[in-house]
Amino acid sequence: MKRKVLNPFLFVALLVLAVGLACGIDFGTKTPEPPQPIIQPTSAPIQPTSAPLQPTAPIEQPTQIPPTAITQSRFFTENFDTNVDNWSPFVTKGQLGQANLSLDGGYYVFNLPEMQVWAYSIYTPEVYSDVRIDLVAENRGFNNNNVTLVCRYDKEDGWYEASIANNGLYWIYYGKWDRGGTTASYALILNGGSNDIKTGKQTNTYAFICQGRTLTLGINGVEADSVEDNKHVLRDGNVGIGVSSFTVIPIRVDFDSVQISEP
Numbered sequence: 608m609k610r611k612v613l614n615p616f617l618f619v620a621l622l623v624l625a626v627g628l629a630c631g632i633d634f635g636t637k638t639p640e641p642p643q644p645i646i647q648p649t650s651a652p653i654q655p656t657s658a659p660l661q662p663t664a665p666i667e668q669p670t671q672i673p674p675t676a677i678t679q680s681r682f683f684t685e686n687f688d689t690n691v692d693n694w695s696p697f698v699t700k701g702q703l704g705q706a707n708l709s710l711d712g713g714y715y716v717f718n719l720p721e722m723q724v725w726a727y728s729i730y731t732p733e734v735y736s737d738v739r740i741d742l743v744a745e746n747r748g749f750n751n752n753n754v755t756l757v758c759r760y761d762k763e764d765g766w767y768e769a770s771i772a773n774n775g776l777y778w779i780y781y782g783k784w785d786r787g788g789t790t791a792s793y794a795l796i797l798n799g800g801s802n803d804i805k806t807g808k809q810t811n812t813y814a815f816i817c818q819g820r821t822l823t824l825g826i827n828g829v830e831a832d833s834v835e836d837n838k839h840v841l842r843d844g845n846v847g848i849g850v851s852s853f854t855v856i857p858i859r860v861d862f863d864s865v866q867i868s869e870p
Contacts, residue, residue, distance in 0.1 A: 681733045684866040687715045693732050699782070699791035700725040700851075714745075714861035717850035719752075729760055729847035730867070736843040737818045741825075741866040745810040746773055748859035755849035756815035758822075759841040762788075766844060767796075767836070769815040769824045770851070775804045777831060779822055781839045796822065797834040803827045810863070818870045 687710055694715075696708050701724035708728060709716050717726055735758070744754045753770045760766035765783035779797040784790075803826040805811050814825030820840060823833040846867055852858040 681735075682868050684864055685730070686713065686864050687862065688713055691715060691728070693730055694728045694847075695731045696726065696728045698724060698726050699784075711861070714863055715848075715865075717858075717860045717862070719748075719850060719852040719858040720856055722852055722854055722856050725849065725851040727755065727757065727847055727849035729757065729845045730865075731845060733845070733867075734843050735759070735817075735846060735867070737870050738846060739814060739816045739818075739866075739868045739870040740846050740848075741812065741814045741868070742848055743810060743812050743863040745861045745863060746808050746859075747861055748857050749855045750774060750807055751853055751855040752858045752860060753849075753851040753853075754811070754813065754860055755851065756813060757845075757847035757849065758815060758817035759844035760847055761841070761844040764841060764844070765839065766847075767815075767817055767822055767839075767841060768849070769813070769822070770849075771804060771811070771813055771824075771826065773804070773806055775802065775806060776800050777804075777824060777826070779824060779832070779834060781836070781841075794839070796836055797832055799832050801826050801829075801831045803829045803831065816870045 691708075691710060696706070697703060698706055701721060703726075705719070705721040705724045706726035707716075707718040707720070708726065709718070715728070717728075719726060738758055740756050740758060742754075742756060746752070750773045753772050755768050755770045757766050757768045762784060765781055767779065768782055769777065769779050771777045777799055778795060780793040781796055782791050782793050785792055805827070812827050814823075816823040816825070820835045820837060821833060822836060824831045848862060848865060850858065850860045
């Protein structure tokens, strides 16, 4: 039996038809996945706006300064305006009751109604070595009296004093308490006279300088005399003032001021 041979043209036509049909069939297109949203940063990273804070040193609170007590300098001028609490009176001759020492109108008044009374007043708070004492003294009584300036007073060792009479004479003494402590003895170191002393009821300014072993007396701004003491050689002590009565009374001397200073 004779085999039928397939026409090649027919085969090509069938192949083209099959391909065409295949292209026309809708097998369904895959739905693309929606794009994933891109998350953008909502803001830039927060950068530090300033340098990190350093620890702060503690604030020091102001210190309260306690009130300073007002103290008087050891060198000063005593004007006798308030009281004489720092001045200690005594006598080396007579009785203390025979001397009336008081404040009166800014003056330290020595009123001696009795004869032979030698009255003193010592400034007790301070001890001085080299020192100068200036005083202003007004004579209000009779002319026969002595005004005294004292340096280096010590109850045991003694003291130096310059004594000026209202009649124009002066003396420098070393004084020392007697054994009983109620009277004193005096050793003369120097004496003389001066025309610079104002006699009668007038005001005089006297100065007494104790520096080293040298003792110097000034009268109304003039150096009256000076001497070295190589015998008693007192080192330090209190300063003071005094008035003495003799045979003519009453005696009154008003001290306006006493200045204590470095020489």
